[in-house]
Amino acid sequence: MNNELKKENNIKDITCICSMFCGTIALIAGLISFLVFGILFLVQDWDTYRSCSDSAMGPYVIVALILTWGNGKAAKNEKKETSELVVGLIFYFLMNVGFAIWGGFELWEKSCPDLKNTNLWNFSLAVFIIQITSAVIILLIPCIIGYIVSREKEPDTNLSDTRRQLYNNTNKV
Numbered sequence: 001m002n003n004e005l006k007k008e009n010n011i012k013d014i015t016c017i018c019s020m021f022c023g024t025i026a027l028i029a030g031l032i033s034f035l036v037f038g039i040l041f042l043v044q045d046w047d048t049y050r051s052c053s054d055s056a057m058g059p060y061v062i063v064a065l066i067l068t069w070g071n072g073k074a075a076k077n078e079k080k081e082t083s084e085l086v087v088g089l090i091f092y093f094l095m096n097v098g099f100a101i102w103g104g105f106e107l108w109e110k111s112c113p114d115l116k117n118t119n120l121w122n123f124s125l126a127v128f129i130i131q132i133t134s135a136v137i138i139l140l141i142p143c144i145i146g147y148i149v150s151r152e153k154e155p156d157t158n159l160s161d162t163r164r165q166l167y168n169n170t171n172k173v
Contacts, residue, residue, distance in 0.1 A: 031068065034068065035065055035068065037123065038061055038064070038065045038123055038127075039065065041061075041118075041119040041120045041122075041123045042058060042061050042062065042065075042120060042123075044118075044119060044120070045115075045118040045119060045120035045121075046058065048114055048115055048118050048120070049115060049118075049120060051112070051114065052110075052111065052112035052114065052115045054110045054112075055106060055110045055111055055112060055115060056106060056110065057106045057107075057110070057111065057115065057120060057121070057124055058120075060099075060102060060103055060106050060124060060127075061120065061123060061124055061127065063099065064099065064103075064124075064127040064131075067095070067099070086142075089138055089141060089142065092134070092138055093135055093138040093139060096131045096132075096134045096135040096138065097131075097135045099131050100128055100131035100132050100135060103124060103127060103128040103131065104128060106124060107121065107124055107125060107128060
């Protein structure tokens with residue numbers, strides 16, 4: 001029975017490692033695709049953007065492409081003090097909200113009709129959605145951490161009952 005538990009744990013560990021590896025590769029591929037398509041659409045629709053005198057959609061996309069690396073750096077696994085993490089979360093939240101506001105104005109207030117039919121406009125919309133989503137996630141992180149910490153402090157009486165049942169079931173075999 002003990003060997004079966006070890007095999008099951010090994011399979012779970014291997015599955016977890018494979019999932020993390022595949023997820024990392026998918027994130028890297030997505031980031032590279034994001035950057036490549038952003039540059040491609042910017043070059044492809046540059047003349048259309050330039051003909052729209054009130055719009056600053058080109059600089060918005062350029063800044064979004066540059067700051068993509070900054071958001072990636074925020075996710076690095078470094079040991080930081082709690083105050084540094086809080087300041088970092090606040091900074092990235094405000095940055096994402098600020099650029100999302102700028103993007104919203106560029107998309108819905110300053111775009112020319114010709115610009116709305118381009119891949120640059122669609123890419124800007126995708127950047128806007130990513131920034132809003134990032135801001136919401138960053139806003140929820142402290143809530144989730146607080147919930148997890150509060151759950152760890154509460155004694156779990158069901159856990160000892162579960163252990164007792166598991167022990168009794170293994171002794172029967």
